[in-house]
Amino acid sequence: MSNKKDRDERRREEHIERRRTTPPRRSSHAKDRRASNYVRSRKIKNTEEEKSVGPDDNKVLLSQINSRLHRAKTEANSIPRYIQSLDNEIIDLKGRISDIRSQNYVYLKELEQEYSDLANKWENRKVSIESEANQKVNSLIAQVSQIENQMNPKMDISEINSLEPETRDLETYLDQMRYLVNAQLEEFREEQRSIQDKVFVAENTINNLASTSINWLQGENPVISVRAHNLDNDDHGVLTLSNRRIIFEEEEEIVLKRTLFIATEKKKVKEVKLEKPIGVVDTIIKGRVGLLKGSGAYISFKPSAGLDELKLDLNDTDVGNLISYFGMIDSGQFDEEQKHEPDDERDKMVRCPFCNAPYTEEIYRGQTTLRCMYCGTSFKI
Structure with missing residues (x-):
């Protein structure tokens, strides 16, 4: 009996201990009250924050x-x-094309037609693009005025905040309008840039050769001329590709007079350092040159010419133009523009005028003087 009594006593004590250590369960009503109190406290806090925004903040x-x-x-x-x-x-562009023609740049005969096509197409579309753009601009400015009319210094923070979505929508509309107008213009800009790039090459060529020391051959005209630094011998000057020759003209500034070690008089001297028939050029490729590995060009010559590779420091645009225009020269495009007789036909008919022996060695594009391998006489072609 006593054992049973002891067991009952232990169970009672364990039950009391569990009740003491286990937190009381809270009802769902208590949870709802806590949530309600939290929301109410947030509203009060927000209201207090709004009240804390003063006139200066507004x-x-x-x-x-x-x-x-x-x-x-x-x-x-x-x-x-x-x-x-x-x-x-x-x-x-029209005036610039006229200028290069007046200064005897004879190539790129397609410029006039390309410009005419662009000008006509632009004239047909310009009015409608302008009208549409003006309508959009006027609409946006009207929206700006509507928002501005709502603004006054006495507005509270909630009224000011209500203007934010309208302002943001207006800025989005502006971005879309700018994009649409630029998209319409891009077609014309692309054609305009294409013509402008060609005109720039011609203008640059004319400027670089304005006071040249080059003696031009009969029927020879410069195609492209770029400022270059010959890294092989550290010469600075102008590289020119004509329809007949490749020419490097060194430019050197000579001091004529000094005063207290300061040069007060200078003279620019130009001297042709390289002139070879354009046909001896094998390839012109783009590469990295110099200590800083900047943009440049490597010009290699045909083995029969016996010339070392030319390494030139040029700007990136000039390298691309040089490669492109050499390709057009090499293909004979500029010969066709000048209506020259094709070189391969001329080569077949060349004979020495003194001994009548045929000239069988390669004749380079642009070469004007040959030496007969039979009688040793030099003659012009």
Whole structure:
């Protein structure tokens, strides 16, 4: 009996201990009350924060929105200038083409036709693009005015915040409008840039050869001329490809007079250091040259010419143009523009005028003097 009594006593004590260590269960009503209290406290906090925003803070927020609206209006008004700028550039091209022709640049005969096609196409589309752009700009400016009319210094924070979505939508509309106008203009810009790049090559060639010491051959005309640094002998000057020759003309500045070790008089001297028939050129490839590994070109010559490779330091644009224009020279494109007799036909008929022996060695494009292998006489072709 006593054992049973002891067991009952232990069970009672264990039950009491469990009740003491286990936290009481809370009802769902208690949870709801806690959630409600949290929401109410957040609302009170937000209300207090709104009340804590003073008049000066409102002015700052209004000023920020006003600045964004002003910027949007300014950028919108600049969009029609994209169209006007392109129009001016297209008109300017006509005068530049006339200038290079007046200075005897005879190649790129397609320029006039390409310009005419571009000008006609642009004239047909310009008015509609301008009209559409102006409508969009006017619509955006009207939206800006609507938002500006809602603004006043007495607005509270909630009223100011309500302007934010409208301002953001307006900025998005501006981005879309700018993109659409530029997309319409890009077709014309691409053609304009293509013509402009060719005109630039001609203008650059004319400028580089303005005071040249080169004696041009009969029927010879420069195709492309670029400023270059010959890294093999450290000469600075101008590399020219004509329809007949490759020519490197060194430019050196000589001091004529010094005063207290300061050069007060200088003279630029030009001297042709390399002139070979254009046909001896084998390849022109782009590469990295010099200690800094900048843009440059490697010009290799045909083995029969007996010339070392030429390593030139050039800017990236000139390298690309040099390679492209050499390809056109080598293909005979510029000969056709000048209506020259093809070289391969001429080569078949060459005979020594003194002994009438045929000349069987390779004749390079642009070569004008030959030496007869039979009688040793030099003669012109």
